[in-house]
Amino acid sequence: MQRILSTELAAHPYEKVRVEGWVHRIRRLKSVSFLIVRDAAGLAQVVLTDPAALTATEESVVSVEATVTPNAQAPNGVELTAPVIHVHSAVDVPLPFEMHRPELTASLPTQLDHAALALRHPARRAALRISAAAVAGFRATLEAHRFVEIHTPKIVESATESGANVFELDYFGRPAYLAQSPQFYKQLMVGVLERVFEVGPVFRAENSDTARHLTQYTSLDAEMGFIDGHRDVMAMLTTTVAGMFAEVTERTGYATPEVPSEIPAVHFVEALRIAGAPADEPDLAPAHERALGEWARREHGSEFVYVTGYPMRKRPFYTHPDPDEPSYASGFDLLFRGLEIVTAGRRLHRHADYVAALSAAGEPLAAYQGYLDAFRYGMPPHGGWAIGLERLVARLIGAANVREVTAFPRDPHRVAP
């Protein structure tokens, strides 16, 4: 007998079928008991007239052969009757928290300590499916625009890419580092394929224990050649985010907010004014980002807002200055519901400009030889972005903490499970 999923029951009225999954909940009454089985698709109700026939406890894995019986009293209009139940895997220990509630009541640390169990909960599981759909939309949209997927090394020699701290490794007796970004490599690959993207982990050794930080997170990177300026990058990013949200809705039915074809954009100087920040601030503080998010919703009806032209002095050395205002970057951040989820921009592309920028930063050129070679041998004007997947998904579904949308989050205090 072929196994079917819980959601397919309605299509098999009066047939004998096999459903398999986890014991979600048991409700025992005087003359009848209900066994709720949870599988990948959803829940199925099994009706038992002999309570003794049911010995399995919650989260045990069972196989149920029974007859699909339409019944107006049953959830979704169908239930399984006259079942024969086989227990694949019996659970004989108490569960650390209740799994059958509509929402998990355990605190996040408790959930994370028991991730293998907590992630089974429909609410946690749904977030992972939404995340997967967003990534699928990312890939589909970029591939439709001539981008090629690449895989860059996560073990790297140089720790000097930007100001962020890196994790050091013992690489056969010499130091190596976990990559904090695929930045250098995706730029090199623009010289090969013109348009590239990568979905992969990045590592940040920042002791930042907040609701929006992880020490390992998934970066959705893209980089494209032959651009006229950062506005080309901005347009492609807007298209990509729209494609991601469309795929989330397509696959999961989750209602995503509209992505405006022209996301409102404000210059950094104007952003400071809107946020009520001092004019000499070098960056936007989280409170300022929240204020800008509210402003975009209020003034433009948009959940998104671009902030362009951050001061060059706070940006990494490969940042291309705005041709009209060289003290500001030809780049931008994307804020989604008041949180920075993307950093993007145009990069330098001439060898001499890199030599000057690295020298000005006091960096030894020799450490960047493999990187600088690309520019010595000719690179087009280019730019790109990095989306923080967990931040985007957390904001999308209203999760207060990025750990809620990460299966096994890594933070300064947690390396397991």
Place this chain on the structure above:
RNA sequence: GGUCCUGUGGAGCAGUUGGAGUGCUCGCCGCCCUGUCAAGGCGGAGGUCGCGGGUUCAAGUCCCGUCAGGACCGCCA
């Protein structure tokens, strides 16, 4: 790295000027029960109040230390 907050049966919480391990919602076990929907009713078990020290006649409560966790900031996606 900084500031602040919290540790009380399995989960989530309350516990007042210091006065008996007291209480709430749920889970668990037992019994009852008109087909339940986060079922409902009755009863029961389950505790080194994170740990160590101090003050006091008396500490879950006040003080010091320590461990664990959390929120925010800096920084960043």
